Amino acid sequence: MYKILKKETLAPKIxxxxxxAPEICAHAHPGQFVVLRMHERGERIPLTIADSDAxxxxxxMVFQEVGKSxxxxxxLNEGDCIQDIVGPLGTxxxxxxxxxxxxxxxxxxxxxxxxxxxAYHRLGTRVISLIxxxxxxxxxxxxxxxxxxxxxxxxxxxxxxxxxxxxTEVLCDLLEKGLRPDEVIVIGPLLMMREASRVTAKFGVKxxxxxxxxxVDGTGMCGSCRVTVDGETKFSCVExxxxxxxxxxxxxxIARQRRFLAExxxxxxxxxxxxxxxxxxxx
Amino acid sequence: MSSKVRKPRHExxxxxxxxxxxxxxxxxxxxxxxLAVAEATRCIGCxxxxxxxxxxxxxDIPEFISLIAEGDFLGAARKIKEKNSLPxxxxxxxxxxxxxxxxxxxxxKGDPVAIGALERFCADYERVHGEPLAKAGLSDxxxxxxxxxxxxxxxxxxxxxxxxxxxxxVLFESLHATGGxxxxxxxxxxxxxxxxxxxxxxxKSQGVEIRLNVLVGTTVTVDELFRQGFDAIFLGTGAGLPxxxxxxxxxxxxxxSANEFLTRANxxxxxxxxxxxxxxxxxxxxxxxxxxxxxxDSARTALRLGAEKVTVVYRRSRAEMPARLEEVxxxxxxxxxxxxxxxxxxxxxxxxxxxxxxxxxxxxxxxxDDSGRRRPIPVPGSEFILDVDTVISAxxxxxxxxxxxxxxxxxxxxxxxxxxxxxxxxxxxPGIFAGGDIVTGSAxxxxxxxxxxxxxxxxxxxxxxxxxxxx
Ligand SMILES: Cc1cc2nc3c(=O)[nH]c(=O)nc-3n(C[C@H](O)[C@H](O)[C@H](O)COP(=O)(O)OP(=O)(O)OC[C@H]3O[C@@H](n4cnc5c(N)ncnc54)[C@H](O)[C@@H]3O)c2cc1C
Ligand SMILES: Cc1cc2nc3c(=O)[nH]c(=O)nc-3n(C[C@H](O)[C@H](O)[C@H](O)COP(=O)(O)OP(=O)(O)OC[C@H]3O[C@@H](n4cnc5c(N)ncnc54)[C@H](O)[C@@H]3O)c2cc1C
Ligand code: SF4
Ligand code: SF4
Ligand code: FES
Numbered sequence: 001m002y003k004i005l006k007k008e009t010l011a012p013k014i015x016x017x018x019x020x021a022p023e024i025c026a027h028a029h030p031g032q033f034v035v036l037r038m039h040e041r042g043e044r045i046p047l048t049i050a051d052s053d054a055x056x057x058x059x060x061m062v063f064q065e066v067g068k069s070x071x072x073x074x075x076l077n078e079g080d081c082i083q084d085i086v087g088p089l090g091t092x093x094x095x096x097x098x099x100x101x102x103x104x105x106x107x108x109x110x111x112x113x114x115x116x117x118x119a120y121h122r123l124g125t126r127v128i129s130l131i132x133x134x135x136x137x138x139x140x141x142x143x144x145x146x147x148x149x150x151x152x153x154x155x156x157x158x159x160x161x162x163x164x165x166x167x168t169e170v171l172c173d174l175l176e177k178g179l180r181p182d183e184v185i186v187i188g189p190l191l192m193m194r195e196a197s198r199v200t201a202k203f204g205v206k207x208x209x210x211x212x213x214x215x216v217d218g219t220g221m222c223g224s225c226r227v228t229v230d231g232e233t234k235f236s237c238v239e240x241x242x243x244x245x246x247x248x249x250x251x252x253x254i255a256r257q258r259r260f261l262a263e264x265x266x267x268x269x270x271x272x273x274x275x276x277x278x279x280x281x282x283x
Numbered sequence: 284m285s286s287k288v289r290k291p292r293h294e295x296x297x298x299x300x301x302x303x304x305x306x307x308x309x310x311x312x313x314x315x316x317x318l319a320v321a322e323a324t325r326c327i328g329c330x331x332x333x334x335x336x337x338x339x340x341x342x343d344i345p346e347f348i349s350l351i352a353e354g355d356f357l358g359a360a361r362k363i364k365e366k367n368s369l370p371x372x373x374x375x376x377x378x379x380x381x382x383x384x385x386x387x388x389x390x391x392k393g394d395p396v397a398i399g400a401l402e403r404f405c406a407d408y409e410r411v412h413g414e415p416l417a418k419a420g421l422s423d424x425x426x427x428x429x430x431x432x433x434x435x436x437x438x439x440x441x442x443x444x445x446x447x448x449x450x451x452x453v454l455f456e457s458l459h460a461t462g463g464x465x466x467x468x469x470x471x472x473x474x475x476x477x478x479x480x481x482x483x484x485x486x487k488s489q490g491v492e493i494r495l496n497v498l499v500g501t502t503v504t505v506d507e508l509f510r511q512g513f514d515a516i517f518l519g520t521g522a523g524l525p526x527x528x529x530x531x532x533x534x535x536x537x538x539x540s541a542n543e544f545l546t547r548a549n550x551x552x553x554x555x556x557x558x559x560x561x562x563x564x565x566x567x568x569x570x571x572x573x574x575x576x577x578x579x580d581s582a583r584t585a586l587r588l589g590a591e592k593v594t595v596v597y598r599r600s601r602a603e604m605p606a607r608l609e610e611v612x613x614x615x616x617x618x619x620x621x622x623x624x625x626x627x628x629x630x631x632x633x634x635x636x637x638x639x640x641x642x643x644x645x646x647x648x649x650x651x652d653d654s655g656r657r658r659p660i661p662v663p664g665s666e667f668i669l670d671v672d673t674v675i676s677a678x679x680x681x682x683x684x685x686x687x688x689x690x691x692x693x694x695x696x697x698x699x700x701x702x703x704x705x706x707x708x709x710x711x712x713p714g715i716f717a718g719g720d721i722v723t724g725s726a727x728x729x730x731x732x733x734x735x736x737x738x739x740x741x742x743x744x745x746x747x748x749x750x751x752x753x754x
Contacts, residue, residue, distance in 0.1 A: 023497070023502050023503055024502060027501060027502060027503075027504075037459055041552075041558065041559045041560055042560050043551060043559075043560035043561040043562075044459075044551070044561070068560060069560060083459070084459040084495065084496050085496060086457060086458075086459070086496040086497070086498055086502070087498075087501070087502065088501060088502070089498070089501070216543060216546055216547060216551070216561070217457075217458065217546065219457055219458075219498060219683075219685060220523075220524055220683065220684075220685060221467075221523040221524060221525070221542055221546070221683070222525070222540060222542045222543035222546050223525050223527065223539075223540040223542065223543050224543045226527075226534055227534075228534055233527060233533065233534060238685065252534055252636070255535075255536060255635070255636030256534065256536060256636070258536070258636075259536045259564065260562040260564060262564075263556065263557075263562030263563075263564060264562065266556075266557055267556070267557050267560060267562065270557040271557075
């Protein structure tokens with residue numbers, strides 16, 4: 001049982017929770033994630049370790065409410081418990097001092113990119129962050145990202161803050177102006193990661209994406225999370241979730257992301273009917 | 284009691300095929316007391332006990348069967364437990380026809396004694412009628428402290444045995460539930476999870492500490508465990524890593540590994556979706572590739588989840604199928620179709636990334652290969668297309684590398700398995716022992732249990748010697 005010690009609403013439908021998980025924190029590296037199961041009937045969902053403190057043992061996760069499980073997770077409050085959390089999972093990012101990296105984050109992807117930006121910044125690497133959101137209200141982790149970045153560019157789909165349009169346009173613009181970072185890191189929706197990889201490929205800039213394939217165990221035992229990278233099948237929970245964006249078969253992954261669309265819809269309806277109708281699970 | 288007239292074997296009552304193929308309840312219902320006694324009296328008590336040699340853990344078969352014949356069911360259960368601490372499971376899942384029952388004298392001219400069914404009967408009887416087992420006092424750490432990694436049959440048995448020997452045991456499991464394959468692989472209709480739960484509860488009540496959600500190697504490393512004061516570590520991490528068919532189309536929607544399919548259904552209880560949150564999708568026409576227990580379990584689970592037609596595609600012939608005979612028969616009764624001597628060549632895609640068919644090729648059997656089975660060879664030009672929308676790949680698994688790759692210097696075999704001494708479980712690193720599927724590759728429940736038990740004694744000897752020297 002992991003008691004929620006802190007909960008914050010960062011933006012509409014984007015929430016932060018903190019639990020005490022000293023063993024996970026003692027071993028967590030940027031790029032890694034946990035798998036949690038809320039309760040006995042819950043599914044196992046992966047969430048990136050948005051922050052971890054080896055001294056206090058506090059583990060931070062940030063999530064967006066997109067379906068049944070994340071919506072239900074959003075209803076938990078400080079003092080409530082998450083039944084199971086396992087981690088840290090996934091291959092840690094190999095972070096060493098470089099001259100310059102660009103961190104491109106879309107939506108809730110800012111949270112998972114933060115530990116990587118922080119690690120590069122700490123090593124003295126020049127960090128340029130490009131952060132995109134639908135609208136101004138949906139921009140999260142602004143202060144944190146500014147603390148670990150040398151420059152930050154914003155974009156919103158509706159133009160309410162920063163560049164009006166996609167964050168990938170900002171990336172393209174910088175590269176066209178001659179910026180040549182050692183590495184571009186992209187975390188966000190699949191379409192955005194695909195587009196960013198397409199842009200950087202034109203300029204021959206190394207690009208790392210963090211894939212969010214559908215997972216079950218998260219430990220290499222089921223193959224639910226498999227993706228094709230450079231023509232080979234990889235299990236993203238073990239060999240990833242970070243991969244070379246120029247080698248990922250995004251179209252296959254986008255199709256695989258839709259495997260349970262009908263069931264996800266049913267789960268949400270079932271949940272909302274239950275939450276609105278009978279009150280037996282409340283209190 | 285024996286008679287010269289050979290009586291036919293008493294079959295266990297089962298749920299009727301058309302009913303059971305729609306539910307997840309146990310298929311075989313077990314003997315009644317009368318049936319058990321009747322079957323027990325078929326045993327002729329061979330003085331040389333050939334059956335005992337066929338059992339990997341040497342259960343005293345004629346002895347327990349004669350106790351059943353006398354009506355002493357609890358005595359029979361105790362007799363079995365002298366050698367096998369998990370009889371309710373083994374009676375259900377052991378491949379008896381290639382172990383104890385394969386060498387039963389009666390089998391030469393007729394049906395062997397139903398040893399597995401009798402073993403199951405005793406265990407089930409004891410669960411209902413036996414004395415509740417005494418709660419042992421928490422074992423102190425006086426003899427030493429051992430970490431057991433993995434809660435499959437190997438780990439559970441090793442932990443129970445070490446605890447009995449007086450060690451403080453902590454059992455680590457990476458999933459949120461114990462049991463290994465017993466929990467996530469073998470379906471409810473073959474091995475009710477209540478039986479696994481009960482066994483785990485028993486071990487806990489005896490003082491074994493269980494820590495779930497700990498992926499050893501990552502959440503805590505082997506070196507850290509030694510530093511925390513564990514004297515020895517047993518690796519029972521299994522062979523849970525699935526491999527795929529290696530044919531074009533294997534990542535299409537509608538293609539599952541058997542591990543994913545069964546884990547969703549069993550561990551996550553997706554067959555009760557949406558009451559349980561984990562989804563599972565099964566189309567109308569399902570093909571399962573493989574010929575082992577895993578393939579049978581997947582096929583029968585797919586049927587229960589509502590598939591209209593389920594076909595097992597296997598590249599060799601019926602005689603080479605490694606699945607338990609009983610389960611192949613059960614599957615056939617339930618209407619699973621077998622397409623033998625066939626192998627997938629590629630999986631066909633509709634225009635939205637989903638499976639719409641599978642191309643196969645006919646095979647014929649050539650010379651025996653190193654597994655002793657005749658090697659299947661494709662027949663050129665014999666390709667044909669199956670009209671399917673779901674493919675489940677049950678072609679095998681490899682040892683789980685997550686933990687072992689974090690232990691530097693651990694000697695591994697060609698297939699990534701841990702090399703360990705068969706009699707003691709010793710690896711090349713002092714204090715690290717291993718057993719079960721992580722050593723042998725996918726094998727059987729009883730073999731994993733046997734290895735766990737031997738390793739417990741290997742560990743006992745290791746700690747005694749170490750401490751002896753240390754004093
Ligand atoms: C390694 C990894 C790290 C992740 N880190 C974070 C994180 O830090 N914060 C966060 O908000 N989310 C993260 N995700 C995504 C998160 O796991 C999913 O949003 C969650 O599982 C959805 O569950 P649900 O029941 O709420 O939604 P569902 O009803 O299952 O799905 C709703 C919608 O979300 C999409 N979806 C389903 N599963 C996933 C998935 N695994 N990844 C992405 N989209 C999915 C579906 O296409 C569907 O349209 C991560 C995923 C992975 C694989
Ligand atoms: C679907 C299926 C059906 C089968 N049917 C039969 C049958 O009818 N009869 C039969 O005899 N055999 C059968 N088998 C084979 C049998 O189940 C296995 O041989 C046996 O379970 C092996 O036991 P084990 O303890 O070595 O490993 P497992 O049962 O695989 O258990 C290993 C455990 O270790 C855990 N683990 C792995 N890595 C770590 C780590 N780093 N840290 C912590 N925990 C970890 C895993 O989560 C798992 O729980 C079947 C197998 C399958 C998959
Ligand atoms: S443990 Fe298995 S092999 Fe041994 S007697 Fe029982 S059923 Fe037969
Ligand atoms: S071999 Fe068969 S008949 Fe003989 S003792 Fe064993 S079970 Fe009984
Ligand atoms: S989530 Fe099961 S193998 Fe990656």
